[in-house]
Amino acid sequence: MRILVCVKRVPAPGARINVTADGQTVDAAHLGFTTSPHEECAVEEAVQLTEAHGGEVTVMTLGPAAAEEQLRYAASVGAHHFVLIPIDDVDWDPQRTATALAEAISAVEETDGAFDLILFGNESADAGGFQVGVRVANHLDRPIVNGIKGIEVPADGAGDVVSARREIDGGFEVYNVPMPAVLGVKEGINLPRYPTMKGRLASKKAVVDTNERTVEAGGQVRLRLHRPEEQISETIILGTGPEAASAVVDLLEELGVLA
Amino acid sequence: MSLLVICDHDRGALSDASLEALTFGRPLAAAAGLEMAAVVIGEGADAAAAGLGAHGAATVHVASHPLLTDFGPEAWGETVVQLVRSAGATAVLACGTDRGNEVVAQVAARLDQPFVANCRSVDPTGDGSGNWTMTRVQWGGSLLEDVTLTAEVRLVTVAHHAVEGVVAEAPAAGTVAPFAPELDDVLARTVVADRVVLTRGITLSSAPVVVGGGRGVGSAEAFAPLEELAAELGGVVGCSRAVTNNGWRPHSDQVGQTGTRIAPEIYIASGISGAIQHWVGAMAAKNILAINTDQEANMVTRAGHAVIGDLHQVIPAITEEVRRRRG
Numbered sequence: 001m002r003i004l005v006c007v008k009r010v011p012a013p014g015a016r017i018n019v020t021a022d023g024q025t026v027d028a029a030h031l032g033f034t035t036s037p038h039e040e041c042a043v044e045e046a047v048q049l050t051e052a053h054g055g056e057v058t059v060m061t062l063g064p065a066a067a068e069e070q071l072r073y074a075a076s077v078g079a080h081h082f083v084l085i086p087i088d089d090v091d092w093d094p095q096r097t098a099t100a101l102a103e104a105i106s107a108v109e110e111t112d113g114a115f116d117l118i119l120f121g122n123e124s125a126d127a128g129g130f131q132v133g134v135r136v137a138n139h140l141d142r143p144i145v146n147g148i149k150g151i152e153v154p155a156d157g158a159g160d161v162v163s164a165r166r167e168i169d170g171g172f173e174v175y176n177v178p179m180p181a182v183l184g185v186k187e188g189i190n191l192p193r194y195p196t197m198k199g200r201l202a203s204k205k206a207v208v209d210t211n212e213r214t215v216e217a218g219g220q221v222r223l224r225l226h227r228p229e230e231q232i233s234e235t236i237i238l239g240t241g242p243e244a245a246s247a248v249v250d251l252l253e254e255l256g257v258l259a
Numbered sequence: 260m261s262l263l264v265i266c267d268h269d270r271g272a273l274s275d276a277s278l279e280a281l282t283f284g285r286p287l288a289a290a291a292g293l294e295m296a297a298v299v300i301g302e303g304a305d306a307a308a309a310g311l312g313a314h315g316a317a318t319v320h321v322a323s324h325p326l327l328t329d330f331g332p333e334a335w336g337e338t339v340v341q342l343v344r345s346a347g348a349t350a351v352l353a354c355g356t357d358r359g360n361e362v363v364a365q366v367a368a369r370l371d372q373p374f375v376a377n378c379r380s381v382d383p384t385g386d387g388s389g390n391w392t393m394t395r396v397q398w399g400g401s402l403l404e405d406v407t408l409t410a411e412v413r414l415v416t417v418a419h420h421a422v423e424g425v426v427a428e429a430p431a432a433g434t435v436a437p438f439a440p441e442l443d444d445v446l447a448r449t450v451v452a453d454r455v456v457l458t459r460g461i462t463l464s465s466a467p468v469v470v471g472g473g474r475g476v477g478s479a480e481a482f483a484p485l486e487e488l489a490a491e492l493g494g495v496v497g498c499s500r501a502v503t504n505n506g507w508r509p510h511s512d513q514v515g516q517t518g519t520r521i522a523p524e525i526y527i528a529s530g531i532s533g534a535i536q537h538w539v540g541a542m543a544a545k546n547i548l549a550i551n552t553d554q555e556a557n558m559v560t561r562a563g564h565a566v567i568g569d570l571h572q573v574i575p576a577i578t579e580e581v582r583r584r585r586g
Binding site for chain 2: 013014015016017019026037038093094095098122123125126127128129130131134135137138139143144145146147149167169170171172173174175176177178184186187188191218219220221222223224225226227228233235236237238239240241242243244245246247248249251252253255256257258
């Protein structure tokens, strides 16, 4: 089967994020970058599906030239083809991003054939717009379901229905979506593998296709990024070691959770 | 002209998230000079519609169609699109849950309009030229973004837990208006085909007490005392991303930006350093008690209460003390 995964280069989660003086983007000076976590799992899922059913994985990203690093990382864990839609260092808005991706996907499909499955992360770790996958699916006139933490495809791998599981409070929903389909996946669908030495070497030779797109900006315009006011809380130390248990249970009683 | 609030419900019982959207929507509609309307979709919608006047909805659209018996993002999105057109709504609001954001994204894609997700505040007077301005959440809440929105139909979600859902000071009419969308059969392709219930009762996102464990717990087996304390307090166990990455707990237990957002009465965070990605999932907790050997850990400095010590000794001592007081 032919699978496409769309990924985004983001600052490594967990780092303290600072903003440039003009408020237009994050200050990358001291940041490590990575593939947005949901999307790292999407790449892993695609590689596992092609290992089980045959086929090839293409990974596409819209980002600065440096996002080639994330495509090469995908190569090191088993993806086969790579497309970069280059932009400058400031994010494109979600509408503009989605239109560029949809156009690039159509262009790739025209020459190489349609993808059976397109995977997105549920949302990017940084901007968190929660919409690019849905817009792309709509552009391509394909079904999409978000929040997916389990994917099963029929044994022959193509031309049929993909069964997708979405986690909800206390259980999951099952969707049976006809392919070609688009799914927004979440971290937890798998544990992504680490690159092997062989994979790392292969990634150096991977060919990255550049697919330039000119698209008008959408209706959401960034004024500035800023950090929220720090929640300053005076921490009350209830004690040290197991002797603090009594003070803890006093607190639980006070909050009414002991009833 | 109206602000249409999408209300989610479980077999007729309105979700807390919907009440947040309505609470956020009331002053927004007033400031924008719009009437606030609500839409409830699918089986049980009638029951959910009944209480919406008390939450400030002047009109309550009840959408029904054979395809709408269970959730389907495309069918729900298309329903809202048709209602926007027939009711003349100029703005749509939902709570930024996974489902809320997905449905509004569907509406945005179909109308080819921008969509600003997870806002903390919205100013409809905006830049003075008809555009709205808003502050939205990035990085799950550790960074904020001010944006302007230029659109024919304004599509917005409010960040979950940004406001607490309360009833309106002055109730509105809540006039129920049935709505029958015309839906293509093809949209059945993304309607829930089956549901599997894994846990009945308390879940991570609804538990009044969450006992969390991080890397400091040390192993899958070492979570047993946390399970014991959680059971004693009628709560559940949560964990950090380091724990799920080590395979000690399933991902469904993960609290954080890429896991579950919790909002318990108290979160007992033990052996968790408090990386920003974990913090944003825990910050809606009403109280936080950190248990850590490191007094300088982020979780300790941000918590309202802390115990400095080894969780392997402190947690069993708390369980024992709870049992002792209960006799």
